[in-house]
Amino acid sequence: MKYSKLFGKTIKESPKDEVSTNAKLLLRGGFIDKLMSGSYTLLPLGYRVKEKIEQIVREEMNKTGAEEVLMPLLHPKAIWNETGRWESAKEVMYQFKKDDKDYALSFTHEEIVMDLVRKHVSSYKDFPVKVYHFSTKFRSELRAKSGILRGREFLMKDLYSLHDTEEDFSKYYWEVSDAYLKIFKRIGLDAKIVEAGGGVFTKNITHEYQVLSDSGEDTIYFCEKCDFAQNDEITEVKEGDKCPKCSLAGSGQADVIKVGKAIEAGNIFKFGTYYSEKMNTTFVDKNGEKKFPYFGSYGIGITRLIGIAVELFNDDKGIIWPKEIAPYQVHLVGLNKKADEVYQKLLDEGIEVLYDDREGVSAGQKFADCDLIGIPIRLVVSDKTQDKIEWKERSKKETELISLEKTLKRLRI
Numbered sequence: 175m176k177y178s179k180l181f182g183k184t185i186k187e188s189p190k191d192e193v194s195t196n197a198k199l200l201l202r203g204g205f206i207d208k209l210m211s212g213s214y215t216l217l218p219l220g221y222r223v224k225e226k227i228e229q230i231v232r233e234e235m236n237k238t239g240a241e242e243v244l245m246p247l248l249h250p251k252a253i254w255n256e257t258g259r260w261e262s263a264k265e266v267m268y269q270f271k272k273d274d275k276d277y278a279l280s281f282t283h284e285e286i287v288m289d290l291v292r293k294h295v296s297s298y299k300d301f302p303v304k305v306y307h308f309s310t311k312f313r314s315e316l317r318a319k320s321g322i323l324r325g326r327e328f329l330m331k332d333l334y335s336l337h338d339t340e341e342d343f344s345k346y347y348w349e350v351s352d353a354y355l356k357i358f359k360r361i362g363l364d365a366k367i368v369e370a371g372g373g374v375f376t377k378n379i380t381h382e383y384q385v386l387s388d389s390g391e392d393t394i395y396f397c398e399k400c401d402f403a404q405n406d407e408i409t410e411v412k413e414g415d416k417c418p419k420c421s422l423a424g425s426g427q428a429d430v431i432k433v434g435k436a437i438e439a440g441n442i443f444k445f446g447t448y449y450s451e452k453m454n455t456t457f458v459d460k461n462g463e464k465k466f467p468y469f470g471s472y473g474i475g476i477t478r479l480i481g482i483a484v485e486l487f488n489d490d491k492g493i494i495w496p497k498e499i500a501p502y503q504v505h506l507v508g509l510n511k512k513a514d515e516v517y518q519k520l521l522d523e524g525i526e527v528l529y530d531d532r533e534g535v536s537a538g539q540k541f542a543d544c545d546l547i548g549i550p551i552r553l554v555v556s557d558k559t560q561d562k563i564e565w566k567e568r569s570k571k572e573t574e575l576i577s578l579e580k581t582l583k584r585l586r587i
């Protein structure tokens with residue numbers, strides 16, 4: 175992609191009405207545009223990051239046997255009345271009237287999946303059902319101040335599973351948990367599994383995937399020696415307490431509980447048969463008996479992950495994208511005409527490259543834009559580099575002069 179042709183360029187000044195690091199850097203880097211508080215357009219650069227994240231999530235979801243679908247965002251009131259959530263989730267749901275009928279904009283899809291299953295599934299042989307989609311969610315937010323970490327409208331991957339036995343459900347629940355950990359690892363995030371409350375979804379204990387960050391809105395209590403971690407909504411431990419899990423295990427010394435700010439990257443919910451009973455979704459089991467299926471849902475915030483990555487990986491110059499989700503592999507800075515040839519060679523090799531081909535823009539300005547945009551590798555072609563190319567990684571200070579051949583070889587790995 176030639177930078178001169180790219181829609182959405184860098185902005186010098188930090189936007190005055192944004193307080194969060196992710197919004198400031200994404201707006202300045204030309205990744206997003208703000209329509210109103212909590213509502214952003216993904217510009218071409220931001221869209222590419224979204225596509226990379228989605229693909230990682232899709233691959234890991236498919237490995238669990240889940241199938242991709244796409245469900246509607248406009249829902250009739252009647253379906254929400256079946257579970258009572260038209261009233262109980264009123265605060266988070268956008269509800270409105272049109273031509274004397276009541277509608278809601280989707281903030282989740284449990285009711286819709288339940289309706290699908292009761293129409294399409296009748297026998298134990300049809301289980302398990304595992305469906306997911308990538309779609310927009312609408313949530314009424316009074317304080318939308320965290321950039322794309324907390325929007326009124328955002329992208330999410332939500333998976334739903336139904337099972338004929340509790341055993342099969344529990345097995346799959348932890349399989350999805352493992353898939354989540356793989357996803358976060360691939361993106362370069364170190365996520366903790368944290369026990370939490372279920373909000374407008376369930377009264378059961380749920381599991382959140384939390385990434386430690388000073389800009390986080392959540393507070394978690396955790397042990398560094400074992401996997402004990404709880405959200406402040408439900409925890410009974412205090413900072414400095416002996417870890418209840420290590421103490422129980424009795425093997426050596428228990429560690430002390432630490433407290434930290436964290437950002438929620440995903441969550442998984444066990445509903446049991448609550449929703450199937452409410453919506454009268456049944457199946458016939460092996461013995462010919464009518465049963466309610468076990469139900470779970472599993473969410474990952476896609477646009478939120480973009481925000482988390484920026485909050486975690488940045489410096490005073492801009493973003494430092496993890497390789498797997500960077501919009502391009504390489505940022506080529508052309509300071510003479512020879513750069514055109516290098517650009518073509520990179521394209522021929524199938525390398526994703528953003529080529530700063532602008533004329534009349536200083537080298538200093540081009541380098542500053544590279545640092546702000548945060549693509550992992552910067553290549554410079556100039557009169558000074560002669561027949562070599564300057565190689566610099568965004569996360570490092572040093573530069574190297576290497577041949578085109580060597581450059582291509584490194585990029586292929």
Ligand SMILES: [Zn+2]
Nearest residue numbers: 397400417420
């Ligand atoms: Zn512990």
